[in-house]
Amino acid sequence: xxxxxASKSPRRRELIAQLGYKYQIIDNNAPEDFPHHLKAEQIPVxxxxxxxxxxxxxxxxNQVAIFADTIVWCEDEVLNxxxxxEEAKKMLQKLSGKSHQVISGLCLKSHHKKESFFDxxxxxxxxxxxxxxxxxxxxxxxxxxxxxxGIQEWIGFIGVEKIEGSYFNVVGLPIQKLYQKLLxx
Amino acid sequence: xxxxxASKSPRRRELIAQLGYKYQIIDNNAPEDFPHHLKAEQIPVxxxxxxxxxxxxxxxxNQVAIFADTIVWCEDEVLNxxxxxEEAKKMLQKLSGKSHQVISGLCLKSHHKKESFFDxxxxxxxxxxxxxxxxxxxxxxxxxxxxxxGIQEWIGFIGVEKIEGSYFNVVGLPIQKLYQKLLxx
Numbered sequence: 275x276x277x278x279x280a281s282k283s284p285r286r287r288e289l290i291a292q293l294g295y296k297y298q299i300i301d302n303n304a305p306e307d308f309p310h311h312l313k314a315e316q317i318p319v320x321x322x323x324x325x326x327x328x329x330x331x332x333x334x335x336n337q338v339a340i341f342a343d344t345i346v347w348c349e350d351e352v353l354n355x356x357x358x359x360e361e362a363k364k365m366l367q368k369l370s371g372k373s374h375q376v377i378s379g380l381c382l383k384s385h386h387k388k389e390s391f392f393d394x395x396x397x398x399x400x401x402x403x404x405x406x407x408x409x410x411x412x413x414x415x416x417x418x419x420x421x422x423x424g425i426q427e428w429i430g431f432i433g434v435e436k437i438e439g440s441y442f443n444v445v446g447l448p449i450q451k452l453y454q455k456l457l458x459x
Numbered sequence: 460x461x462x463x464x465a466s467k468s469p470r471r472r473e474l475i476a477q478l479g480y481k482y483q484i485i486d487n488n489a490p491e492d493f494p495h496h497l498k499a500e501q502i503p504v505x506x507x508x509x510x511x512x513x514x515x516x517x518x519x520x521n522q523v524a525i526f527a528d529t530i531v532w533c534e535d536e537v538l539n540x541x542x543x544x545e546e547a548k549k550m551l552q553k554l555s556g557k558s559h560q561v562i563s564g565l566c567l568k569s570h571h572k573k574e575s576f577f578d579x580x581x582x583x584x585x586x587x588x589x590x591x592x593x594x595x596x597x598x599x600x601x602x603x604x605x606x607x608x609g610i611q612e613w614i615g616f617i618g619v620e621k622i623e624g625s626y627f628n629v630v631g632l633p634i635q636k637l638y639q640k641l642l643x644x
Contacts, residue, residue, distance in 0.1 A: 440621055450616065
């Protein structure tokens with residue numbers, strides 16, 4: 275089996291490489307907007323399926339294409355990638371001292387079928403100090419990260435008290451669920 | 460503050476490096492045996508304190524020495540490092556399809572005080588296939604790892620359904636709790 279991963283995320287690429295399958299990266303140019311009535315896990319699943327529908331690649335018998343989207347969901351709203359320092363700071367202040375959900379939606383597509391699923395991890399941040407937030411943003415510039423943090427970076431080491439669910443789902447891909455789906459796909 | 464880490468584990472060294480403190484590695488030659496009436500978290504705390512007591516280093520005002528031990532605790536027994544292929548296979552078969560605890564004990568020591576604490580993470584393995592166990596042991600040789608697995612290796616990607624607690628505690632050091640203790644130590 276050969277996997278085709280439609281993602282620009284370097285973290286997703288590193289994770290897919292670990293699975294041990296032959297893989298390649300393919301383009302993803304789908305829009306990132308979604309209907310506003312969608313909530314929580316409906317959003318990344320919708321976005322992953324939208325990516326799958328936009329992609330016109332013809333797949334051979336042994337290929338499976340993987341379309342993924344991940345959102346950070348806190349107090350009933352999505353936290354996107356922060357556009358600047360102030361937005362990153364506001365996001366981390368919002369996440370501080372409480373739990374939020376990291377939700378991935380995946381859509382798998384072969385030459386004859388398509389299947390979607392999601393994975394949810396709950397992440398608990400300790401109350402973050404202002405100097406910890408400032409230190410992190412200044413040194414790690416998390417502008418490419420939804421929710422303004424990477425769990426595998428300094429803020430994850432010092433700030434995340436515990437998680438419930440898959441760690442790799444928070445890094446970028448629910449690799450265990452994906453592996454299990456691929457076994458029977 | 461300068462940290463002195465008494466550990467031979469390369470994973471612990473990598474984690475301590477992430478904290479951002481100045482640090483150095485020191486020797487650890489304490490025995491690894493413990494009284495048999497001890498259970499669960501009492502064991503790594505005892506072993507960490509034993510390491511601290513064996514160490515005769517004199518610490519300066521700004522130094523904190525860190526002594527750590529981690530055990531894998533499954534069905535009321537400790538899983539140590541496997542001595543050979545068969546033992547590794549038996550351990551992974553035992554962990555398969557159920558949850559176990561990874562428990563770290565830490566002892567912090569400065570020139571005028573000493574403090575111990577522990578951290579527990581529950582790890583849930585999916586039912587592992589025999590060919591998955593064989594593939595992992597042959598390719599990753601987990602003979603230096605308690606419980607015969609590393610969560611940051613292939614078996615962790617494909618086999619761990621979820622965790623409850625700190626991921627880095629399973630990798631080798633409860634880095635968030637350690638950071639928080641150091642803030643007020």
